[in-house]
């Protein structure tokens with residue numbers, strides 16, 4: 347049951363507008379390219395500034411990356427709070443739902459047809475170690491666009507096969523370097539590092555980067571349960 351058409355390249359502005367299912371006047375005006383109309387649209391629709399569709403249409407600034415020569419292949423320590431789940435990649439499916447118009451279940455084959463992004467960034471664990479790592483995967487923003495989020499979406503929950511759970515603010519989730527990764531340092535992701543699919547992003551601390559993600563849920567409010575470590579006292583935003 348994978349009746350979706352996955353994009354073969356990055357989504358264009360026009361496709362995003364169609365996908366988001368929200369063709370508000372602000373979007374129509376600002377895509378026509380007139381600065382006068384952009385001024386008007388900007389003022390008229392100011393309350394929508396942090397909304398999911400505005401974030402999708404206005405990509406955030408990327409964080410500078412490292413050259414491949416800077417990768418530290420042995421520095422990324424395995425940090426797993428409990429058991430390591432063994433997931434058959436052939437049977438794996440990622441569920442994306444919540445406040446969306448088009449909930450999806452995707453196989454790894456579906457995911458690997460989507461545009462692959464590579465980045466070399468620093469992973470920082472609050473336990474006192476860091477590692478420069480190359481990650482390959484799909485942009486979370488492409489998945490979010492596919493499910494057509496409703497305008498009230500502000501947070502994203504990630505559930506993992508080992509019982510780990512996390513929540514992120516929507517802006518960080520839609521950052522162009524927030525990936526659902528299936529490669530590490532040029533190789534398929536290992537089970538210990540979260541195979542078949544994990545979060546990777548240069549704008550959040552290590553504990554925000556869920557491994558073995560099976561379920562992504564877009565929501566308008568945070569629940570009392572915010573994250574595995576956060577619920578034991580760690581700071582929620584976990585920004586870098």
Ligand SMILES: Nc1nc2c(c(=O)[nH]1)N[C@H]1C(S)=C(S)[C@@H](COP(=O)(O)O)O[C@H]1N2
Pocket residue numbers: 422423424425426427428470471472506507508510538539540552553554555556557558
């Ligand atoms: N599902 C799951 N994700 C997780 C964790 C975990 O225990 N379970 N640990 C987190 C922490 S604290 C860090 S630092 C990184 C470590 O990633 P690594 O084991 O691939 O180095 O994974 C994060 N994601």
Ligand SMILES: [Mo]
Pocket residue numbers: 425470471472473552553
């Ligand atoms: Mo960590």
